[in-house]
Amino acid sequence: MNTATRPGGPTRPDTPGRMTTLAGMTTFARPTTLASLASLARRSTEMPTSPDPGGPESAGVAGIADAVRAELTDVMRFAHVNTFHPNAFDWSEAATPAELEYLSVVAFGEPGHGAKAAAYIAKELAQLAEIERHVSAVMALAMGELHDLPDAVNHGHELHHALSCFAAEEFQHANTFYRYARAVSGIEPRVANGLFEERLAVFRTDDHPYVKLVALCLSAYVGESVITVFEHRTDALDPDRTRFFTRLLHAHGLDEARHVKVDHVAMKLIHPALGESDRERVRALLAEIEDLNRRLAQSFESAVSAALDLDFTTGNPAAETQLAMAKGFGAELFAEDGTLRTVDEILGGDLLDGGLRELVTRFSGTDRIHTTARLTGALR
Numbered sequence: 001m002n003t004a005t006r007p008g009g010p011t012r013p014d015t016p017g018r019m020t021t022l023a024g025m026t027t028f029a030r031p032t033t034l035a036s037l038a039s040l041a042r043r044s045t046e047m048p049t050s051p052d053p054g055g056p057e058s059a060g061v062a063g064i065a066d067a068v069r070a071e072l073t074d075v076m077r078f079a080h081v082n083t084f085h086p087n088a089f090d091w092s093e094a095a096t097p098a099e100l101e102y103l104s105v106v107a108f109g110e111p112g113h114g115a116k117a118a119a120y121i122a123k124e125l126a127q128l129a130e131i132e133r134h135v136s137a138v139m140a141l142a143m144g145e146l147h148d149l150p151d152a153v154n155h156g157h158e159l160h161h162a163l164s165c166f167a168a169e170e171f172q173h174a175n176t177f178y179r180y181a182r183a184v185s186g187i188e189p190r191v192a193n194g195l196f197e198e199r200l201a202v203f204r205t206d207d208h209p210y211v212k213l214v215a216l217c218l219s220a221y222v223g224e225s226v227i228t229v230f231e232h233r234t235d236a237l238d239p240d241r242t243r244f245f246t247r248l249l250h251a252h253g254l255d256e257a258r259h260v261k262v263d264h265v266a267m268k269l270i271h272p273a274l275g276e277s278d279r280e281r282v283r284a285l286l287a288e289i290e291d292l293n294r295r296l297a298q299s300f301e302s303a304v305s306a307a308l309d310l311d312f313t314t315g316n317p318a319a320e321t322q323l324a325m326a327k328g329f330g331a332e333l334f335a336e337d338g339t340l341r342t343v344d345e346i347l348g349g350d351l352l353d354g355g356l357r358e359l360v361t362r363f364s365g366t367d368r369i370h371t372t373a374r375l376t377g378a379l380r
Ligand SMILES: [Fe+2]
Pocket: 132, 169, 170, 173, 252, 256
């Protein structure tokens, strides 16, 4: 039995810093907050680091080295416990009639739309799988380039370990989600125009690997946040995790919780340490990859709706919520001064008219995404 995907198995921390170990004992890791990241960064500017950094961003990057390495050590501490392998699922449970009714409730808020819900979820997860595979490839590319660009941040094992695990986990997510998309839709989830070469070419530039890593993390971040909202929704609808889909999103979320923290390191520590022209390059790479990812999404939508002869987006409340979240978070990610905001900063601030916050709360039962979730009531 896969303990990572069953009730009672390893879980994401439900209180800050609380972790379940292999032995089933509960330990407490040092709580990580954005405030603690900022104070670590301040401390590391006061302390000299070694070895001597190289590259155009070296001065800024040296100043954050201790903070980055300490945070990554913390984030990765239980990566061997809070994770999963696709073999451990009972795949015969993935597409039963009861499971399709559950997908209907997840997507449409009521049973009776199983075929459309399965098509919608298969399309979204196949597309996500393709994006995850690309994230793995670009991460490997950036790590290869970092190999002969040693500096105070990538000195030692911390960054190498965090990125290696991130890339390996995304590769297994792609494997898992493609298998799920096949199972639940009954079709081969392939598109004629996957744009893999084009998406890889975006990152085959002379930019410093940190520029590529920040842009890559940002391109993944909104999607990772949106799927976390869906994970909260399934947790609220099915708190005992009796359904395959709930367990699938929960298991994926064990890894994603770390990925999001690595994204936050990229956003809150590495990005501010880049020079102005490098920050402009981050925005340029992000715009290019987002444009290609949008084209990829269109390819998946037409391929799945043609193969199943179904329109699964019209009148689909989950698809509408997903689109509103992706647009709202994407629009507010960069503050006016060019710094980056987390999705919880976006939701908790005065940036929105309240509409998106209310939508997220109604859909997921919580008004927090990556920070400790606060249950706010029944779903609608
Ligand atoms: Fe993933």
